[in-house]
Amino acid sequence: MDSIISTFHIDYKLMLAQLVNFGIIVGVLWYFVFKPLAAKMTERTKTIEKSLDEARQIADNLKSSEQRHQEAIKAARQEAEKIIGQANALTAAEKQRSVETAKEEVKKVVAAGKKEINKEKEKMLAEVKTQVADLVVSATGKLLEKISDKKIDANLIKETLKEIS
Amino acid sequence: MTTEQQLNTPATEAKTETAQTNQEIKHETTIFAEPIFHLGQFTVTNSLINSWAAALILVIAAAAMTKRITGIPRGIQNYLEIFFEGALNLADSVTGSREKSMKFLPLVLPLFLFILLNNWLGLLPGVGSIGFVESLHGEKVFVPLFRGATADLNTTLALAIMAVILTHIAGVMTTGAWGHLNRFININALLVIPKKIFKNREYTAILVQPINFFVGLIELVGELAKMASLSFRLFGNIFAGEVLLGAMAAIFAYILPLPFIFLEIIVGIIQAMIFSTLTLVFLTIMTTAHGEGEEHQEAH
Numbered sequence: 001m002d003s004i005i006s007t008f009h010i011d012y013k014l015m016l017a018q019l020v021n022f023g024i025i026v027g028v029l030w031y032f033v034f035k036p037l038a039a040k041m042t043e044r045t046k047t048i049e050k051s052l053d054e055a056r057q058i059a060d061n062l063k064s065s066e067q068r069h070q071e072a073i074k075a076a077r078q079e080a081e082k083i084i085g086q087a088n089a090l091t092a093a094e095k096q097r098s099v100e101t102a103k104e105e106v107k108k109v110v111a112a113g114k115k116e117i118n119k120e121k122e123k124m125l126a127e128v129k130t131q132v133a134d135l136v137v138s139a140t141g142k143l144l145e146k147i148s149d150k151k152i153d154a155n156l157i158k159e160t161l162k163e164i165s
Numbered sequence: 166m167t168t169e170q171q172l173n174t175p176a177t178e179a180k181t182e183t184a185q186t187n188q189e190i191k192h193e194t195t196i197f198a199e200p201i202f203h204l205g206q207f208t209v210t211n212s213l214i215n216s217w218a219a220a221l222i223l224v225i226a227a228a229a230m231t232k233r234i235t236g237i238p239r240g241i242q243n244y245l246e247i248f249f250e251g252a253l254n255l256a257d258s259v260t261g262s263r264e265k266s267m268k269f270l271p272l273v274l275p276l277f278l279f280i281l282l283n284n285w286l287g288l289l290p291g292v293g294s295i296g297f298v299e300s301l302h303g304e305k306v307f308v309p310l311f312r313g314a315t316a317d318l319n320t321t322l323a324l325a326i327m328a329v330i331l332t333h334i335a336g337v338m339t340t341g342a343w344g345h346l347n348r349f350i351n352i353n354a355l356l357v358i359p360k361k362i363f364k365n366r367e368y369t370a371i372l373v374q375p376i377n378f379f380v381g382l383i384e385l386v387g388e389l390a391k392m393a394s395l396s397f398r399l400f401g402n403i404f405a406g407e408v409l410l411g412a413m414a415a416i417f418a419y420i421l422p423l424p425f426i427f428l429e430i431i432v433g434i435i436q437a438m439i440f441s442t443l444t445l446v447f448l449t450i451m452t453t454a455h456g457e458g459e460e461h462q463e464a465h
Contacts, residue, residue, distance in 0.1 A: 007196065007197070008196060008197050008318040008319075009197035009198065009318075009319070010318060010319060010322065011208070011319060013207055013208070014198075014208070014210060014213060014317075014319040014323075015319050015320075015322060015323035015326070016323070017207070017213055017216075018213070018216055018314070018319060018320045018323040018324070019323050019324075019327055021213075021216050021217065021219075021220045021279075022220075022275070022276070022279055022323075022324065022327070024220055024224065025219075025220050025223050025224065025275050025278070025279050026271065026272060026275045028223070028224045028227045028228070029223065029227050029271070029274070029275045029278070030271045030275075032227040032228055032230065032231040033227045033230050033231065033234075033245070034249075034270070034271050034274070036231060036234045037234055037242075037245065037246065037249055038249075038267065040234055040235070040236055040238075041246060041249070041250075043236065044236065
């Protein structure tokens with residue numbers, strides 16, 4: 001051991017001096033570089049992780065929002081289809097009812113028309129009969145005037161009137 | 166001590182003659198650091214001057230860096246963060262935990278930087294070649310003003326002793342004084358013998374447990390070996406590099422040393438890396454509970 005110490009000039013004071021040197025370096029590097037650098041890097045890592053979490057959350061929200069949006073669109077479409085279906089059904093029923101109403105109206109009008117026509121016809125027939133009877137009477141009268149047999153005339157008139165009526 | 170100052174080229178065992186006295190001036194790359202001046206009773210060596218220079222450079226660099234550290238990295242901070250992140254990842258691969266890496270790196274990284282800078286400062290022109298001539302035992306000897314701090318065993322031994330002591334402090338703080346003591350003086354191994362024999366019927370314990378006790382004692386010797394291996398490996402490599410460069414310069418001073426300087430640059434990085442990585446490994450081992458690995462294996 002002594003030979004090693006003397007050969008290499010080992011001196012505990014020099015060793016201590018080197019250690020003090022190194023200690024200063026450790027202290028200075030720790031205080032001026034490692035501590036602030038590690039703090040900044042940790043802070044940045046936390047910020048990045050937080051941002052990533054937020055981005056992930058936003059993406060999730062967007063995805064669920066998109067899903068909700070699609071679901072809403074789907075529901076609206078289904079509702080619209082349902083409403084359209086109902087409207088179509090209502091329209092068809094209304095149309096049918098209108099047609100039926102129109103038909104009934106037409107029937108009523110036709111029936112009324114027919115009734116009026118018949119009435120007019122009867123009236124006309126009655127008038128025609130009256131006129132024909134008057135005409136016949138007049139014609140027969142004129143004819144009988146020429147024949148001048150009042151008894152025959154009277155019988156003839158009666159028979160004719162009977163036939164007419 | 167100082168007689169006359171002059172510029173000289175490094176040479177191992179090379180001898181030149183001065184014009185004034187015709188007396189030979191010995192140029193030797195000594196295995197120890199030469200004293201340059203005294204501060205009271207304290208002797209300042211040429212390696213200590215280099216060590217101060219390295220410390221000064223690192224302190225100035227650190228002080229300059231602190232103003233530039235911002236939330237949004239710019240310029241040199243980007244490189245610093247890449248280096249720091251790389252060092253953290255490397256430390257993670259050794260410690261296996263980011264928490265441990267963050268604890269040990271403030272010690273291990275300055276160790277790496279200090280050793281690296283000292284290794285490289287020893288390669289600068291002027292280190293080992295600028296000096297003065299002094300008379301020693303009737304001979305004129307060239308004494309260089311600067312010497313790579315890691316080419317002095319005082320530096321490497323001091324760092325090695327500090328590293329090993331710190332591993333033990335970390336071990337005591339993590340596993341407790343009793344647990345740490347049992348790593349080397351395994352009293353627990355002897356205390357469990359009756360339990361293993363009479364309760365668990367493990368009769369082999371009477372042979373195995375004393376062996377475990379002696380393994381602990383061997384580990385104690387291993388701690389001294391750690392200091393020796395750490396210090397002599399670094400010192401040996403860097404000193405050998407200086408001798409090599411001196412020899413090459415003595416053969417042909419202009420081009421020949423260049424490839425070896427590049428080699429020594431790489432050696433400087435490797436040796437700094439080895440020293441700091443081994444320190445980190447020792448710290449990790451010491452802060453892992455004794456027998457944790459065995460229990461883990463038994464559980465499987």
